[in-house]
Amino acid sequence: MIATRCAPAALAVLAAIAVVTLAFADTLRASTSADRSNLDRGRYLVKIGGCNDCHTTGYTRAGGQVDEKEWLTGHAVGFRGPWGTTYPPNLRLYVRSMNEDQWVARAKRGESRPPMPWFSLRAMTEGDLRAMYRYIRALGAAGEPAPAYVPPTAEPQTPFILLAPQPAKAGG
Numbered sequence: 001m002i003a004t005r006c007a008p009a010a011l012a013v014l015a016a017i018a019v020v021t022l023a024f025a026d027t028l029r030a031s032t033s034a035d036r037s038n039l040d041r042g043r044y045l046v047k048i049g050g051c052n053d054c055h056t057t058g059y060t061r062a063g064g065q066v067d068e069k070e071w072l073t074g075h076a077v078g079f080r081g082p083w084g085t086t087y088p089p090n091l092r093l094y095v096r097s098m099n100e101d102q103w104v105a106r107a108k109r110g111e112s113r114p115p116m117p118w119f120s121l122r123a124m125t126e127g128d129l130r131a132m133y134r135y136i137r138a139l140g141a142a143g144e145p146a147p148a149y150v151p152p153t154a155e156p157q158t159p160f161i162l163l164a165p166q167p168a169k170a171g172g
């Protein structure tokens with residue numbers, strides 16, 4: 001008698017568990033596909049944003065044909081100009097030094113030395129910046145940190161690209 005009275009209650013509990021389980025599975029599916037489209041968006045933004053041009057060794061010379069595994073690992077050749085010598089940091093390691101909100105805040109307020117187009121980063125929407133952060137995080141840690149900034153008064157200890165107008169050759 002007790003058993004029969006309990007049965008509907010037990011069934012209701014089982015049904016509730018089933019509903020919760022299905023709802024959970026649904027959320028998981030949705031968040032997985034949302035994650036995937038976020039990563040695709042991040043990859044797209046990195047690609048069209050030109051970030052690889054400087055932050056990936058050899059990218060422009062190879063016409064962009066550099067394995068994604070190598071992307072954004074930084075560049076040890078400096079850009080030398082009146083600002084000193086700057087090195088595109090290894091962004092794969094850089095994103096590990098901050099969380100997503102810090103990345104957004106830095107991009108929105110930060111100002112870097114040339115030739116980093118920090119104003120392009122600042123003009124991005126928050127959604128785009130978050131997608132970019134997640135994509136770079138998902139690439140995983142790789143490579144070495146780029147050399148440290150060298151002030152204008154010091155000689156860089158690495159090869160560098162001189163970013164300063166040179167006089168035209170007379171009679172050329």
Ligand code: HEC
Nearest residue numbers: 049050051053054086087088089110112113115116117149
């Ligand atoms: C023309 C070369 C160039 C391009 C293109 C470029 N960067 Fe940079 N980036 C640099 C250099 C050089 C630095 C180091 C600047 C410094 O030392 O002040 C830098 C620094 C940074 C930093 C560190 C900023 C800080 O103050 O901590 C971030 C983040 C960054 N770049 C992200 C990007 C992203 C994302 C893109 C693509 C949208 C991009 N960069 C495109 C050259 C470039």
